[in-house]
Amino acid sequence: MVMQQERKMLERAVAVVNDHPRDITFSYDRDSDTMMVHFFGTPRPAVSISIDDPDDALYVRLDRAADEVVGLQIEGFLTRFIFRHPDWADPLSTARLRGITREDAVAAAAQARHQRHQVAAVTDLLERLIA
């Protein structure tokens, strides 16, 4: 469970996204395996504030000069994150890409979705057997 300060930061992020839904852009860097979400279209100077999560390495980006939440940063995106959040495969079809082709990015996303379904089938079977 996130702490109070982190919760406030996330609530501010939700408010910005709701106010500027059409401005969001994505960029993905293969070497660092980082997905950046830019709430105002282009990257803005900001500090990354860690959101404590046992599974994912997530940060909210805060522009300290403007005191404004300006984006998200997701580490381990293709290696870990996308397998738990297959809906996040979609941004790879439009994100600005570095170090990976669009074709490879979309293929990796499809593989993540596929693996997710396979894992769900296995766990579903096991849970039925247990029940």
Next chain:
Amino acid sequence: MTLPPERVLVSSYTDRFGREIVLYEDTWYDHILDDHAEMADQLDELELAIAHAERITQDQSFASRQCYYRKGHLPWPYDRDYLKVVVELEDSSFGRPLRGVVVTAYPVEAIPRRETRIW
């Protein structure tokens, strides 16, 4: 980590453990400066964060990566934040000394609680 031969070196640093850490042009210009505008003109700070890290941790997502931290040396309004530099460590097989490659760098408010301290 296999590096394509055409990568151009920006600089090479030595960390507290005597390991050579290198930064390539494409990482600096195409990723760090592109996605982290606050890192403009902070190349010297990146070097200091590696050479004089106050904390080195194990990365949360990658077993082959370590994170270097140095606090309080970025310009306002990030002067109370840490500079975090993430380094991918190469395989030290065949008797070669362990070497690292910078993969990203950005300011963080605090060191993530789930990163294990190495130094």
